[in-house]
Structures are given as C-alpha cells and as structure tokens.
Amino acid sequence: MKKWLVPTAVLASIFAAAAPAAAAPSGPPISLEGVEIERQCGDLDAGGFIVKGVLSGGFKDITLPNGTLLSPSPALKVTLTANGKTVKYVITGVTRVTTVGDLTHVVATGRNLITRPDEDPGDPVVGGLYVTSGNVSFTNDQDGELIPFSGPGRVVDVCEVLAP
Numbered sequence: 001m002k003k004w005l006v007p008t009a010v011l012a013s014i015f016a017a018a019a020p021a022a023a024a025p026s027g028p029p030i031s032l033e034g035v036e037i038e039r040q041c042g043d044l045d046a047g048g049f050i051v052k053g054v055l056s057g058g059f060k061d062i063t064l065p066n067g068t069l070l071s072p073s074p075a076l077k078v079t080l081t082a083n084g085k086t087v088k089y090v091i092t093g094v095t096r097v098t099t100v101g102d103l104t105h106v107v108a109t110g111r112n113l114i115t116r117p118d119e120d121p122g123d124p125v126v127g128g129l130y131v132t133s134g135n136v137s138f139t140n141d142q143d144g145e146l147i148p149f150s151g152p153g154r155v156v157d158v159c160e161v162l163a164p
Helices: 010-014
Strands: 036-041 049-056 069-072 077-082 085-090 094-100 103-109 112-114 130-133 135-140 146-150 154-157
Touching: none
Parallel strands: none
Antiparallel strands: 036 049, 049 077, 069 094, 077 085, 094 103, 103 135, 112 130, 130 154, 135 146
C-alpha cells in the first residue's frame, strides 16, 4: 500500500510501508546516518526540480498491541538541497500510524518530514515534501493520495522553500 509518511513520520516511516494489522515486537533502533534521499517537486518538464537530502540520526518503530505504529526519532536531522539552496531541519518528532480498512491515518507531533516512500529506489519520488511542527494529522487513501493536513500545527512546503 502506498502512503505518505513522516520521519519521524517521515523518515522514521519512509522505510515502513504500512502499520501492521496485528501487534508485533518493537524493532531495534534504526540508523539513518548518511542515508541519501531524492524527491521530485513538480513536473520536470514544467519547471519542477529534484531535491536531494542527507539524513543524520535514527529512529525506532514501536508497535502497540492495537497495531498502531509509533515512530520516534529523537536525534534525526535532514539537510535538503536544490537550486543552489540548502536547508537543514531537526526532525525529532513522533508519528503515530493507524490503518483502518483502505485508509491510513497519521498523527505527527513535534517536528517531522513528510513525504512518500520510495516505490522504485532508482527513481526520485514525485510528490510533496513537507516539514511539520506541532500537532498535524493527515490521512492517505489506498492509492497513496493525501487527504489534507489538519490540526493546530504548522506545515512548511519544502518545495516552495527550495524553488528557484
């Protein structure tokens, strides 16, 4: 199932494809030190561009008995570059991912990077790239389409920040 995720939501969950339906033991901490990511902002034929990023730190997935996946990332940072611009974000939030039927609901608290997971590691992912802070929720349908952000938190469109 495709979905938007966050590390804490994003990156913590860039690597998690879906919340498990049944409780599973929590895994060990996962290092993302030096992991490189690429995301595509917009259509390349219409002025879109590629964002490259490098992660520093790690996260841990914790599966609750009800199947909810928690992904804290207590020392995660990302450096993103495009169009000669570089931004750095501390993304040390926590995401809570719950799947009900064909919908995946994510609650992101703290600071998180939200994107889509790689479907094909050889190609950049097309879609949004957002840094959230505070309490932000969103839902994905079975096709990975984002049902808009909600909540009192703040959402920054990184594609706009790094646009030419």
